[in-house]
Amino acid sequence: MKRIDWRGALLRPQFAALAAVLLINWLLFPGFFDITLQDGRLFGSVIDVLNRGAPVAILAIGMTAVIATKGVDLSVGAVMAIAGAVAAVLVTGGASAIFAVAAALLVGLLCGLWNGILVTYLEIQPIIATLVLMVAGRGLAQLVTEGSIVTFSDPVLIFIGTGSLFGMPMPIVIAAVLALVATLIVRKTALGLLIEAVGVNRSAARFAGISSGLLLLVVYTFAGFCAATAGLIVAGDIRGADANNAGLWLELDAILAVVIGGTSLLGGRFSIPMSVVGALIIQAMNTGILISGFSPEFNLVVKSGVIILILVLQAPMVSQWLRARTVERKAQ
Amino acid sequence: MSIIKKLALAAGVSALLSSAAYADLSGKVIGFSQIGSESGWRAAETSVTKSEAEKLGIDLKFADAQQKQENQIKAIRGFIAQGVAAILVAPVVSTGWEEVLTEAKEANIPVILLDRGIDAPQDLYLTSVASDQVKEGRVAGEWLVGAVGDKECKVVELQGTVGSSPAINRKQGFEEGIAGHANLSIIRSQTGDFTRAKGKEVMEGFLKAEDGGKGICAVYAHNDDMAVGAIQAIKDAGLKPGSDILVVSIDGVPDIFQAMVAGEANATVELTPNMAGPAFAALDAYLTDGTEPEKFIITESKLYTPADDAQGEYDRRKGLGY
Numbered sequence: 001m002k003r004i005d006w007r008g009a010l011l012r013p014q015f016a017a018l019a020a021v022l023l024i025n026w027l028l029f030p031g032f033f034d035i036t037l038q039d040g041r042l043f044g045s046v047i048d049v050l051n052r053g054a055p056v057a058i059l060a061i062g063m064t065a066v067i068a069t070k071g072v073d074l075s076v077g078a079v080m081a082i083a084g085a086v087a088a089v090l091v092t093g094g095a096s097a098i099f100a101v102a103a104a105l106l107v108g109l110l111c112g113l114w115n116g117i118l119v120t121y122l123e124i125q126p127i128i129a130t131l132v133l134m135v136a137g138r139g140l141a142q143l144v145t146e147g148s149i150v151t152f153s154d155p156v157l158i159f160i161g162t163g164s165l166f167g168m169p170m171p172i173v174i175a176a177v178l179a180l181v182a183t184l185i186v187r188k189t190a191l192g193l194l195i196e197a198v199g200v201n202r203s204a205a206r207f208a209g210i211s212s213g214l215l216l217l218v219v220y221t222f223a224g225f226c227a228a229t230a231g232l233i234v235a236g237d238i239r240g241a242d243a244n245n246a247g248l249w250l251e252l253d254a255i256l257a258v259v260i261g262g263t264s265l266l267g268g269r270f271s272i273p274m275s276v277v278g279a280l281i282i283q284a285m286n287t288g289i290l291i292s293g294f295s296p297e298f299n300l301v302v303k304s305g306v307i308i309l310i311l312v313l314q315a316p317m318v319s320q321w322l323r324a325r326t327v328e329r330k331a332q
Numbered sequence: 333m334s335i336i337k338k339l340a341l342a343a344g345v346s347a348l349l350s351s352a353a354y355a356d357l358s359g360k361v362i363g364f365s366q367i368g369s370e371s372g373w374r375a376a377e378t379s380v381t382k383s384e385a386e387k388l389g390i391d392l393k394f395a396d397a398q399q400k401q402e403n404q405i406k407a408i409r410g411f412i413a414q415g416v417a418a419i420l421v422a423p424v425v426s427t428g429w430e431e432v433l434t435e436a437k438e439a440n441i442p443v444i445l446l447d448r449g450i451d452a453p454q455d456l457y458l459t460s461v462a463s464d465q466v467k468e469g470r471v472a473g474e475w476l477v478g479a480v481g482d483k484e485c486k487v488v489e490l491q492g493t494v495g496s497s498p499a500i501n502r503k504q505g506f507e508e509g510i511a512g513h514a515n516l517s518i519i520r521s522q523t524g525d526f527t528r529a530k531g532k533e534v535m536e537g538f539l540k541a542e543d544g545g546k547g548i549c550a551v552y553a554h555n556d557d558m559a560v561g562a563i564q565a566i567k568d569a570g571l572k573p574g575s576d577i578l579v580v581s582i583d584g585v586p587d588i589f590q591a592m593v594a595g596e597a598n599a600t601v602e603l604t605p606n607m608a609g610p611a612f613a614a615l616d617a618y619l620t621d622g623t624e625p626e627k628f629i630i631t632e633s634k635l636y637t638p639a640d641d642a643q644g645e646y647d648r649r650k651g652l653g654y
Binding site: 029031036038039043044045048052142146147148149151162234237238239240242244245246286287290291293295296297299 | 369370371372375491494495520521522523525527528529532533534536537538540541543544557560561564568569570587653654
């Protein structure tokens with residue numbers, strides 16, 4: 001087993017970008033790193049970044065696996081809405097919270113399986129196959145909630161969105177556990193290697209004896225599971241299922257997080273932890289804009305400017321040039 | 333002519349006149365082209381329109397356009413072909429209506445716009461029933477001025493979607509409402525996209541940025557959903573919404589009345605879903621004796637506080653599909 005190069009890992013542009021965004025936030029708002037204990041849970045802007053970033057981070061975990069197979073899943077935002085709607089309607093209808101959560105996760109798995117079948121057996125391009133559920137899924141969620149925001153007061157569902165474990169908000173705990181488990185599974189077994197092989201060349205992988213069809217099914221189903229988990233969190237957070245807005249456009253944030261994390265959209269090389277870092281960069285930026293006091297017309301411009309900067313720093317040309325310069329300086 | 337005949341004739345004429353004067357809409361077929369069901373308010377508008385029509389005995393033909401203008405145009409053409417007595421339209425966009433409305437005009441079918449205006453010659457429609465969004469903001473601002481008196485009050489604002497007309501107008505109205513009262517100032521203003529989740533997230537940011545919320549005296553949200561999200565954020569920060577931080581918003585959805593019952597919201601300005609009531613009244617007058625209604629009928633922007641039977645208002649609204 002190879003040893004992890006911690007120093008090299010920490011020098012990656014993503015960590016530099018995260019540090020830079022956090023630093024700017026601190027300069028804009030000196031209390032940014034203050035953390036206090038409020039009603040038995042940690043309270044502060046940094047916690048907000050982690051807490052609000054959790055749903056996108058969870059989506060990004062599933063999305064990373066999908067993108068590593070040279071696919072993409074546009075339906076995750078809609079699946080979030082469906083999962084939230086199913087859980088909310090079940091608990092308000094008198095079902096137990098455990099049953100509602102299990103049903104929501106099961107629906108997420110089924111949505112992912114549906115995508116996987118379209119991609120694997122019908123060989124529809126992933127962007128089109130998942131676009132179907134992206135459009136239809138929100139409609140399904142609206143059918144489930146009958147168009148209104150279904151509010152609930154079930155303590156278990158609310159706990160998923162706003163509770164805390166040892167002072168740490170639940171969304172952070174869930175995202176961290178999911179990221180850790182997923183990383184261990186893909187890196188401590190051959191699964192990661194198989195996913196990369198399918199992403200680089202599906203036919204070659206099949207000839208090498210990998211059942212790439214089954215692997216794709218598993219990957220899309222996992223993305224659906226992650227989406228359902230994120231959907232439960234956002235529903236629990238506002239104590240209601242908002243089929244029109246839950247997860248709206250979050251698939252794009254998730255893809256962006258994966259790309260910022262350095263996973264190639266062409267498949268192959270991927271990193272789940274770096275995608276989570278990507279999600280945190282996006283959220284650190286969002287939180288920074290909120291506390292900066294800029295007028296909201298600037299939000300999207302500032303956000304896209306920072307993203308361009310991060311992606312340029314990661315571009316092969318720029319990183320080669322930077323490396324050449326450091327080598328030069330060392331030689332002098 | 334005998335006196336009896338004269339009397340009979342007079343009675344007959346007056347009966348004719350009176351039946352003309354109260355030519356009610358009962359039994360008339362009226363088409364309603366609704367945008368879709370993109371929000372709870374829209375769903376409530378649909379159900380209130382249907383129940384108003386039922387009250388008057390109108391045979392309402394309902395067409396859901398699913399947010400597409402082409403569907404609305406098709407629906408209007410369908411109504412014209414059926415020869416309905418009148419058409420109600422909640423237009424999804426403001427342009428591109430001249431052709432189909434001219435067809436309706438040529439068929440002598442009056443068209444009434446609900447909730448939103450259009451860019452078209454005014455003679456193409458009978459009237460437009462809508463709320464005054466600037467006034468909604470102003471009513472909210474004026475309530476806050478009265479509520480805080482001479483006290484120093486720093487307000488944070490949760491705006492609607494950037495660039496949308498309710499966000500622009502409700503912001504402007506609120507600023508007009510608090511103008512001239514130097515003790516009130518808007519210290520932070522950000523968009524919460526009209527959603528609960530974003531309203532909560534933005535409010536969390538505001539609370540951190542303003543010393544845990546100690547500097548904030550009131551929050552003004554451009555809709556109730558964002559206010560509901562903000563209320564949760566205030567509670568998470570260990571403060572009491574409704575007393576530590578006043579909450580005022582616009583729309584009048586059931587959940588804000590529930591928050592009022594719990595003492596967590598202070599005021600809301602209603603955007604009434606009953607646009608059809610005034611529309612039917614104007615139509616009745618027009619069909620009866622040709623009374624031209626005003627071109628722009630403005631619905632009332634009523635202020636509700638917990639003193640206005642919040643529980644009752646909640647019960648009245650919860651079945652409307654919000």
